[in-house]
Amino acid sequence: MGLLDTPRTLIAQSAALPQHLGQPALVPVRLQGEERLNDLFVYLLELKTADALAFAPSLAANFDLAGMVGREITVSIQLEGRGHFIPGAVGDQGLANQGAGVREISALIAEARYLREEGRHHVYGLTLRPRLWLATLIADCRIFQDKTVIQILDDLFADTPFVVEKRLQTAKYPPRDYQTQFNETDYHFFARLCEEWGIAWWFEHADGKHRLILADQPGAYRPSPSDAYRQVSVYPPGHKLDEEYLHAVSIRDRLVTGAWAGTDVDYTRRRADLAVRHHDPRPTGWQASARGNVRGLAAGHTFHLKKHPQDAANIEWLILSARLDIEEIAQESQGSANLDGHPLPAQQWRCSVDLELQPTREAYRPPLKHARPAIGGAVRAIVTGPAGKEIWTDPYGRVKVAFPWGRYLRSDDHSSCWLRVSTAWAGNQYGGIQLPRIGHEVLVSFEGGDPDKPIVTGRVVDNQNLPPWQLPGNQALSGLRSKELYGQRNNHLVLDDSEADGQVREGRLDAEGSATLEDVPIGAATVYYGETSQTARPATPEFGPPALGFMIEEDLAEIGIDVRGGEQIDACLAQLTERHHD
Numbered sequence: 294m295g296l297l298d299t300p301r302t303l304i305a306q307s308a309a310l311p312q313h314l315g316q317p318a319l320v321p322v323r324l325q326g327e328e329r330l331n332d333l334f335v336y337l338l339e340l341k342t343a344d345a346l347a348f349a350p351s352l353a354a355n356f357d358l359a360g361m362v363g364r365e366i367t368v369s370i371q372l373e374g375r376g377h378f379i380p381g382a383v384g385d386q387g388l389a390n391q392g393a394g395v396r397e398i399s400a401l402i403a404e405a406r407y408l409r410e411e412g413r414h415h416v417y418g419l420t421l422r423p424r425l426w427l428a429t430l431i432a433d434c435r436i437f438q439d440k441t442v443i444q445i446l447d448d449l450f451a452d453t454p455f456v457v458e459k460r461l462q463t464a465k466y467p468p469r470d471y472q473t474q475f476n477e478t479d480y481h482f483f484a485r486l487c488e489e490w491g492i493a494w495w496f497e498h499a500d501g502k503h504r505l506i507l508a509d510q511p512g513a514y515r516p517s518p519s520d521a522y523r524q525v526s527v528y529p530p531g532h533k534l535d536e537e538y539l540h541a542v543s544i545r546d547r548l549v550t551g552a553w554a555g556t557d558v559d560y561t562r563r564r565a566d567l568a569v570r571h572h573d574p575r576p577t578g579w580q581a582s583a584r585g586n587v588r589g590l591a592a593g594h595t596f597h598l599k600k601h602p603q604d605a606a607n608i609e610w611l612i613l614s615a616r617l618d619i620e621e622i623a624q625e626s627q628g629s630a631n632l633d634g635h636p637l638p639a640q641q642w643r644c645s646v647d648l649e650l651q652p653t654r655e656a657y658r659p660p661l662k663h664a665r666p667a668i669g670g671a672v673r674a675i676v677t678g679p680a681g682k683e684i685w686t687d688p689y690g691r692v693k694v695a696f697p698w699g700r701y702l703r704s705d706d707h708s709s710c711w712l713r714v715s716t717a718w719a720g721n722q723y724g725g726i727q728l729p730r731i732g733h734e735v736l737v738s739f740e741g742g743d744p745d746k747p748i749v750t751g752r753v754v755d756n757q758n759l760p761p762w763q764l765p766g767n768q769a770l771s772g773l774r775s776k777e778l779y780g781q782r783n784n785h786l787v788l789d790d791s792e793a794d795g796q797v798r799e800g801r802l803d804a805e806g807s808a809t810l811e812d813v814p815i816g817a818a819t820v821y822y823g824e825t826s827q828t829a830r831p832a833t834p835e836f837g838p839p840a841l842g843f844m845i846e847e848d849l850a851e852i853g854i855d856v857r858g859g860e861q862i863d864a865c866l867a868q869l870t871e872r873h874h875d
Contacts, residue, residue, distance in 0.1 A: 302371045302642045303619060305338065306501075309364035309402060311356050318343055318356070319417055322621040324368060324398075326421070328592040329614035329649075330495050331487060331659040333429075333480070336398060336421040336617075338368060341414040353415045354407070361405040366421060367501045370396040370619065372589045373537075374521040394519055396589050397498040401426065423496055423503055424455045428480035434698035435474040436709060441466040442490050446507070449483055456504035458497075460513035466490065471710035473744040475666045475698075485663040493657055495593035506593060511653055514595050514611050522589040526600045539585035539648075542598065544606050547578045560713070561689070577657075580613075581606065581650040588644050591615050595653055610650040611657060618645045667742035671750060672696060678731040679706045683778050685731055690714055692729050692749065694737060712737065714749040727775075733758055761785070 303321040311318040319340035326336030346353040374393030400421035408416040437445045443463050450457055474482045487494055487507075496503045499518075508514065516523045521536065530540040590596065590612055597609050620643050651657060674694035678685025686692055691711035695704040702708045718724040729735050729752060736751035754760055761774035774785035 302621075302644075304369040304371075305340065305366060306369070307361075307364060307366035307402070309361040309366065310340075313343065313346055313349075313352075316343065318346060318353075321368065322416075323619065324370070325616075325618040325620075327614060327616040328496065330493050330592055330657065331484065331662075332614075333423055333426050334400075334496060334592075336368070336400065338366075338419045338421055339408070340417050340419070341411070342417075344413070346415075350415075354410070356407075356417065358405040358407065361402050361419065364402050365399065365501075366402055366419070367397055367399045367498075368421070370398070370588055372396055372519055372521065374519065393521070396519070396591075397501070399498045399501055399503045423505075424453065425480065425483075425505060428453075428483065429478050432476060432478045433474055433482075434476060434696075435701055436696075436699055437469070437472040437474075438707065438710065439468050439470055440472070441468050442472075442486050442492075444468075445472060445486065446483065449479060450505075456502070458504050458506050460506060460508040460510070461492070462509055465509075471745055475668060475744040477666055481663050485665065488659045488661050488663060489665075491658050493593075493659055497591075497593065511656065514593060514653065514657075516596060517589055517591070517594045519589045522587060522594070522596055524597045524599055525585070525587055525590070527598065527602075528600070537585065537587045537589070539583045539587060539598075541585070542581060542583040542601055542606065544581045544601075544603055545579075549578045577651055577655040579652055579655065581610065583648040583650060585646055585648075586644045587646050587648075588617065588619065590646060590648065609653045611653045613649040613651055613657075616647040619643070666744060668739045668744050669742060671736040671738050673753070674709075674735055674737045674749075675704065676729045676731050676733045676735060677704045677706065677708045683730055684728055686728055687711055690726060690728060692735075694735060694747075694749070696737070709747070712747050712749050715751075762787075 303324055305317075305319070305321045320343055321338055322341050323339040324336060326334060328334040342353040372394050398421070401424050402419050403422040403426060404420035406418040406420075408418045410416070437448065440448070441463075443459070443461065443466055446457075472486075477485070486492075491509060493508045493513075495506050497506055506513070526536075526538050527542050528534065528538045528540060532538065532540075592612050592615050594612050595609055596612070598607050601607050622641055622643055674696050676685075677693050677695045685706055689711070691713050693706055693709045694712060695702065695708040699708065714729060716725050716727075729749065734753050734755045734757075735749045736753060737747045738750040740746035740748060761772075762770055769791040770787050770789055772785060772787035774783055774787075776783055
C-alpha cells in the first residue's frame with residue numbers, strides 16, 4: 294500500500310505544493326509545533342515524496358522551494374472523536390463517534406527546505422507561521438494622538454489581509470493623547486501594547502483561514518468546537534479507550550507578587566496625589582501542566598478536567614499553550630506508543646500533546662515580555678504650528694514639533710503633543726524665557742528615555758536659522774538678539790570681548806536697517822532711556838569693570854543698567870523711576 298492509499302491523519306492542501314500526474318507529489322508525515330497565548334505560533338511540517346516519484350528521483354529531489362515560500366497552506370488533522378453508544382438503537386446504528394471531524398491549522402509558508410533522502414523518498418520541510426509574523430519584518434517610527442489602544446491597533450492592522458475578532462470591553466479604554474512607536478517592528482509594538490493594557494490574543498483556524506482573537510474578559514475563552522474535547526478525563530498510560538485522554542496532569546501552586554504600588558507626577562497638577570496600588574497581579578500561582586493524545590485542544594480553548602485524583606483539579610481550565618507532535622509510524626513499526634513514546638503494534642500514527650493550563654476562574658494577564666523602547670540621547674526636531682503663525686504655544690510655554698522620522702504626520706499644529714521647553718531659570722511667574730518659534734530646530738530629550746515623554750532641552754542652528762551675527766568675523770561678540778514678530782526689526786544686547794575695544798552694546802535695528810546703538814565703556818555704568826544716557830559711576834579700581842546688566846523695553850525704548858556699583862545703584866534706580874513716571 295502506497296502513501297496516498299493509506300488513511301491519513303494529516304492532510305496538507307496548498308496551491309504551493311507540487312502535483313504529479315494529478316496527485317499530490319508531497320504527502321505530510323509529521324507535524325510539530327506550538328501555539329501559545331500572546332505569542333506567534335510556529336509549526337514544522339515534514340512531507341515525503343509520493344511512491345510514484347520513486348522512479349523519477351531527479352524530479353523528486355528538485356522541487357522549487359522558492360515557489361512554496363510566501364504561499365498559504367492548510368493542514369487538516371483528523372479527529373476521531375469519542376466513542377458513543379445510543380441505547381435502544383439496533384445493531385451498528387447505536388455506535389457513533391461524538392465530536393469526530395477535522396481540526397484545521399492554516400498558515401503562511403515562511404520557509405521551505407529540502408531535508409534528506411529516506412530510502413525511495415525525499416523529505417521536505419515547511420515552516421508555518423501566521424500572517425502576523427510578517428509584522429516582525431517591518432520596523433517603523435509613528436506617532437498616534439488622541440486614540441485608544443483599540444483604535445491604534447485598528448490603524449496598525451488596517452492594511453493586513455487577516456481577520457481580527459475583538460472580544461473586548463472597548464468602553465473601558467481611555468484615549469491616549471500621545472503614543473509613540475519608535476524603531477520597533479509592528480509586531481513588537483502590537484505585542485507591547487497588548488501586554489501593557491492586559492489584552493490577550495491568539496489565533497483560531499477555520500475554513501482555510503486563521504483569524505486573530507483579541508480578548509480582555511474570561512467569557513472570551515470558549516470550549517473546543519469539537520464536543521469530544523469539552524470534557525477530558527485522566528487515565529493511566531496505555532488505557533484502551535475509544536476516546537482521547539490525558540495520561541499525566543501535574544498541579545502546582547506557588548508564591549507570586551500579590552500587589553504593585555507606584556507613584557507618578559502630573560506637572561499640570563503637581564499637588565495631586567497620583568499614587569496607584571494594583572491588587573491584581575499578572576501571574577497566578579495556581580497552574581497545571583498536562584500530557585496526552587488530545588489532538589483537538591488548542592491555546593485559547595477551555596475544557597473541564599475529569600477523574601483527576603486531586604479533587605481540586607477537576608475544574609474548568611484555560612489552555613495557555615499547546616505543543617503538538619503528530620508523526621506517522623514507519624510501516625515496519627506501526628502500533629500504539631508506550632510510556633517512552635516507542636510504537637507498539639497496530640497503530641499508524643503517534644500523537645503527543647503537552648499543555649500549560651490555568652483555571653478559568655483566575656483572570657489571565659499576559660506577561661510583560663516586550664520592553665518599551667528607550668531613547669538614550671537627544672533627537673532633532675523642527676518647531677511647528679498652524680499656517681500664518683510665527684509662535685504657537687500654550688499657557689505652559691509648550692511647543693509642538695515635527696520629528697524627522699514622523700513620516701505620516703504633517704508639519705502643523707497636530708504634528709506632536711505639547712512639549713515643555715527647558716529653560717535656564719524657571720519659577721512662579723519669574724525666570725527666563727525665550728520661546729522656540731515655528732521653523733526653529735530644537736533638540737528633544739525624553740524623560741527616563743521614554744519616547745512618550747518628550748521635552749525640548751536645547752536649540753541648534755541650521756542653514757535656515759543662522760547665528761545672530763556673522764561668524765567667524767564676529768567671534769568676539771556674545772549676547773542676545775531677538776526678532777520682531779511678523780517683522781524684521783531686532784532688539785539686542787551684545788558683549789564685545791575684543792582685546793582693543795571691549796564694550797557693551799544694546800539697541801534696536803529697524804526694518805530699514807537703521808541702527809540705534811549705545812556703547813558702554815568698560816568700567817562705567819550707564820542708564821539708557823530712549824536716545825539719552827547718563828553715566829552712574831566712572832571706572833575705578835575698587836569696583837572694577839561692570840559684571841552684569843539687564844534691559845527693560847517699553848514703547849520701543851531701551852534701558853540698560855549695571856547692577857554692580859555699590860552706592861550708585863540707588864541713584865540710578867531713582868532716576869529711572871522718575872523718568873518712567875514722567
